[in-house]
Amino acid sequence: MRIILQRYATDEAAQHHSLSPAVINAHLDKEAAALVGAVVEVDTALNVPGLGQWVGRRQVWLLVMLLAGLSWLLPRAAHATHLRAGDIQAKVDTTPTHNPNRIFFKLTLYRDSSPGNAEQKEATLFFGDGKRSDIIPQTSEVTIAPQTTRIIFYFEHTYPGSGNYIASFIEANRPRGVVNMTASDTQTFYLSTTITIDPGLGANHLPVLRAPAIDRAAVGQVFLHNPAAYDADGDSLAFRRMYSQRSLTYPGTVTALPANYTPDHVICDGFRYPNNQAYNVPPQRPVQVSFKDNNGVELAQIGDTAIFQMNARTGQIVWNAPLRVGTYNVALIVEEWRKNALGYIKIGEVLRDMQIIVVAAVNVRPTITIPQDTCVVAGTVLSKSVTAVDVDGSGPNSPATAVQLTAYGGPLPPATFTQSTQGPPRAVGRFRWATQC
Numbered sequence: 001m002r003i004i005l006q007r008y009a010t011d012e013a014a015q016h017h018s019l020s021p022a023v024i025n026a027h028l029d030k031e032a033a034a035l036v037g038a039v040v041e042v043d044t045a046l047n048v049p050g051l052g053q054w055v056g057r058r059q060v061w062l063l064v065m066l067l068a069g070l071s072w073l074l075p076r077a078a079h080a081t082h083l084r085a086g087d088i089q090a091k092v093d094t095t096p097t098h099n100p101n102r103i104f105f106k107l108t109l110y111r112d113s114s115p116g117n118a119e120q121k122e123a124t125l126f127f128g129d130g131k132r133s134d135i136i137p138q139t140s141e142v143t144i145a146p147q148t149t150r151i152i153f154y155f156e157h158t159y160p161g162s163g164n165y166i167a168s169f170i171e172a173n174r175p176r177g178v179v180n181m182t183a184s185d186t187q188t189f190y191l192s193t194t195i196t197i198d199p200g201l202g203a204n205h206l207p208v209l210r211a212p213a214i215d216r217a218a219v220g221q222v223f224l225h226n227p228a229a230y231d232a233d234g235d236s237l238a239f240r241r242m243y244s245q246r247s248l249t250y251p252g253t254v255t256a257l258p259a260n261y262t263p264d265h266v267i268c269d270g271f272r273y274p275n276n277q278a279y280n281v282p283p284q285r286p287v288q289v290s291f292k293d294n295n296g297v298e299l300a301q302i303g304d305t306a307i308f309q310m311n312a313r314t315g316q317i318v319w320n321a322p323l324r325v326g327t328y329n330v331a332l333i334v335e336e337w338r339k340n341a342l343g344y345i346k347i348g349e350v351l352r353d354m355q356i357i358v359v360a361a362v363n364v365r366p367t368i369t370i371p372q373d374t375c376v377v378a379g380t381v382l383s384k385s386v387t388a389v390d391v392d393g394s395g396p397n398s399p400a401t402a403v404q405l406t407a408y409g410g411p412l413p414p415a416t417f418t419q420s421t422q423g424p425p426r427a428v429g430r431f432r433w434a435t436q437c
Contacts, residue, residue, distance in 0.1 A: 082112035082175045082185075083120065084148065085213035085329070087352035088167060088193040091205040091232075100199040105155040105167060107191075110214050110355070111141075112175045113149045120151055120171070126263055127157045128165035148214055159197050168192040168263050170247040178355075179279060179326040181244065182270025189353065190245040190265045196347040205232040206348045207334045210408040213354040218361040222291045222300075223319040227352065228408050229334045236344065239315040241308070242331035243267040244353055268329075274356065275308035279324040286323040294370075322358040329355050366390045366403055366427075378437040388427045403427035 086109040093102035111120050120141075125133045133155050141151045159165060169191045178184035193206060210228035217223035229237050248264035272278060275286055286306035291299045300320055308319045310332060317332070336348040371384040388403050401424050407417035415433035 082114070082117040082173070083109055083171055083189040084112050084175060084355040085110040085353055086169070086189075086191050087209055087213060087350055088125070088169060088191050089206060089208055089350070090167065090193050090195050090348075092201070092203045094203055098203060099158065100201075101161065101197055102156065102158045103167075103195060103197075105157070105193075107153040107155065107169055108213070109151045109153075110144075110212070111149045111151055112147060113143065114147045117175075123153045123169065123171070125153075125155045125157075126168045126170075126261065127159070128167050128262055129159055130262065131157070132261065133157065144212065145214065150212070162197045162199070164194060164196050166192050166194050166262075168265075170263050170265075174268075174329070175327065177327060178329050179324060180270075180272050180274055180276065180328045180330075181268045184268075184329075187268050188247040190247050190263065191353060192245075192265070192351045194349045198347075201338070201347060202233075204235075204347065207231050207235075207237055207336055207350050209334065209350065209352055213352055215354065215356055217319065217322045217356055217358045218363075219322055219325060219358060220289060221361075221365065222289060222321055223317075223356065223358075225317040225354075225356070226315050227332065227334065227354075229315055230409065231336060233338075235347070236337040236339070237315070238335040238337060239310055239312055240333050240335075241273070241310040241317070242333050242351065243271045244329045244331045245351070273308045274319060274322065274328040274330065275306040277305065281323055284323060286321070288320045291318075291320055319356070322356075325358050325360050327355060327357050329353060364391050376435055378435050380435060382433045382435060383430065385428060385430045387429075388423075390423060390425045390427075405429040407431070 086107070089106040089108070091104050093099045093104065105125060107123060107125060109120055109123070111117070120138065122135045122137050124135055127133070136153050136155055139152045139154055141149050144150050157167075169189075171189050174181075174184040174187050174189050176185035181187065195206065196204075207229045208231070210230055211226060213227075215223075215225050227239075229239070231237055244267070245265045246268045248266050249261075277285055279286060288300040288302055288304050288306055290302055293299055306319070306321060306323070308317075308330075310317050315332075315334070331351055331353045334350045334352070335346055337344045338347050339345075366388040368389075369387045371386075374382065374384065376382050386405065388405065390401050390403050392401060402422040403424065403426075404422060405417070405419040405427055407429075409415075411433050415431065417429055417431045419427065419429040421428040
């Protein structure tokens, strides 16, 4: 279970790409159920041949309105690092000296750790002002799923003055066999973050995406994902889907890039969004399946062409519904907007590249029950329970499958999410947040 704190936009704010009240996103996976403002993920084992245990997904909402050079990483002998996904986070100097031109960066990469794949022990960041970092060793690398590790790097850079800059990372190459692009293992991997250097913005933090950039989907079931974007300064966030990108001028040789190089980028060759009708399984074609909201209202056009959409105000991705088994990549952009006397101004954006692994599974996602949308007064304590019932484990002859709830999100900490019961068939968790003004 993930708890993700993010913001919703009012209709008026949405016109300016802004969001307004805070939200707790309740995101149910057979592995996940999410609270808005916090995402709650519910995990239950889902047996998938060749992949071990996995999960199904469903999402619900609880609204809580609360007033490179890359040095150039010289290409490895295999000329591939097999990067699945990643993003770059940034914030202005938060030390006591507070230099507004000094920016701290955190690069997060997700690597395919299958035997024989190249490692990513070091990285280089291009800062967008004609300079690049030294070769920086990784700070950590941990296994988060079978054949997947998460790698963290930290950088810092002092810019020459005010302005807009694009910090970027490139590397070769993507994993082999990504369904929705051509020859993915020959295409480079590109990430970027756009920052605004302006003393008037104070110690600004760009959006942080708390949910992992790797997710799983099941054939014939609606896939839901939320990046759990959070802005520490309370800036409004807006979301849009994007084509996965590759570097335009990555030379592919051992020749080092010039020190003042700033990567160009283009759409990955052959890229298509995952719902494209080309990804059929004859005689079947990708179509929408039943998808209801918490009140039982049907949201899908059952039998119509499959969709892959991202809500501009909430960041919610809906893929209704996957058909072909395989690995897919897609980029998403989170924009940061701040309101001043003249209206809303865009002060930053994060481009994340995420991976979705579609598997054949017969396990049905759990059903979730969450509190009604709640408005609280700052300074009071919000305490609400979330329950998830594993339909597959509720019958007398059904397998006994525990449901695990975990949480990510802006309120965490100081907010907490504690699971008291795993089931089967019923899991219970409690979200508690002592709100502050």
